[in-house]
Amino acid sequence: MYESYHAAHGRTRLSTAHVVGVLVLIGGALCIADPLRAQDPIRQHQPASAWTADIGVGVLAQPARGTGAGPALSATVGRHVAGSRVRISGIVIGSHIEDVGAPGPDRYVFDRDWVITALGAEAPVLATPRLELAIAGRIGALLSRDRRVGSVGTPVPPGFPEPSSGSGWDAGVALLPDLSLSYRVARSVAVTSRVAAVQHVFTDDMFGATGALVSLGAAFSW
Secondary structure (H helix, E strand, C coil), X not given: CHHHHHHHCCCCCCCHHHHHHHHHHHHHHHCCCCCCCCCCHHHCCCCCCCEEEEEEEEEEECCCCCCCEEXXXXXXXXXXXXXXXXXXXXXXXXXXXXXXXXXXXCEEEEEEEEEEEEEEEEEEEEECCCEEEEEEEEEEEEEEEXXXXXXXXXXXXXXXXXXXXXXXXXXXXXXXXXXXXXXXXECCEEEEEEEEEEEEEEECCEEEEEEEEEEEEEEEEC
16 A cells, blocks of 8 residues: 555655765765864774764655655664674654645645654764764665645545555655764764665565655764
């Protein structure tokens, strides 16, 4: 039901290769150099913190016939694996996108809520005492719920999609590769940005639509 409904409403597809290419280009552009002097006290060697967490605000884009993007809130938590720089990492994303239905003069207006949770691993690919570029791969649950919030013109009933579960949420699976850039401003605090792809998988044709998350926030370590 999840895939058939979205297919009926004409969700478009983005190229995964294009998304990954954009991630790499953004990461490279942001990490040209570390402008700080070597005598900066924060640049002195510090042992890796066991735990990291960040919270960010940004935009989630998901393919839709109408509006495909809306504000998003994301949070991640990670823990270093002993003896390595790899972190076991989880992410939660919440978003509300307005007017996702097909455009037209006579139609119902639907808003869509998204909740995405995923677990995987994260590792730095470039690191200085202040700057870190990390790449991550995660897999998890993709939940969406459409709500009829109004109408335009004189739509034909019923116009309301049947949910695939009693709670009104449609469930799917997603892969979330991402790049994050952190800039340390204090010993345990950093400004962080994240660009992630949201690849729908295990759909009727195995790999479905691709979305994206862009966010900016603060990271903490302890």
